[in-house]
Amino acid sequence: MNDWHFDEGAHAGPEHLDPNYVAAYDAKAGSPVTDEISALRELGLSAASTFLDLGAGTGIMALTAAGVCRRVIAADVSPAMLEHVHMNVARLGLTNVECIRGGFLTYEHAGEPVDVVYSRNALHHLPDFWKGIGLRRVAGLLKPGGVFYLRDLVFSFGPEEAEYRIEEWLARAPERPEAGWTRSELATHVREEYSTYSWLLEPLLERTGFEIRDAEYSASRVFARYVCVKR
Ligand SMILES: C[S@@+](CC[C@H](N)C(=O)[O-])C[C@H]1O[C@@H](n2cnc3c(N)ncnc32)[C@H](O)[C@@H]1O
16 A cells, blocks of 8 residues: 555544444444445346445445345445344355455456445545545446446535534434434534535536436435436
């Protein structure tokens, strides 16, 4: 790694490296992905597909996708997260899921190009300059016409609305950490991580080799979902 390179492991979010936090993660934040699997099937995910989940976390999506496609790769920069996925892969007796340490900037792919790259709530760990580099790498992993399905905390408002939008979001956070992300956790996210504006992320996606086929913003304007196709 060059001395100017971004250290993904050091910016993974300290909680994601903590085995106790990881053990409790699914109950706290593991929202189901069944609807997304259906959406991905409509976009071409099939029994012949290679599927990569970047920032797979505890593997909620990777384990579900294993029932649908040929090869599933769960990649994450956190050894604790990967250990958890590995444990579940063994418990479920899955033979088509690989756990690989690596992130947007470091994941090294072996084998046929990927049909679908999926990523939920992980890209915001990179500052925008590095998002550009990471997204270009994602495009490089995909087959032409391959799908990048991206969900993240993305702000679809302007700076003039920031005070109101963020306060409104934080005010609705649960009090107990077991019930979801608390106000203090969300405040840390806004202060210390790199969620960006939708109107900056979208040109970045286009510039790095994608056509945005669909974009959806949550009512809070804090979450976004993109279906992108490699040009
Ligand atoms: C909030 S969790 C989301 C996990 C999972 N995708 C989900 O939706 O439940 C964020 C994940 O991104 C991982 N992560 C952090 N930095 C990353 C990077 N640069 N590249 C890939 N994954 C990263 C963390 O280790 C963590 O597992």
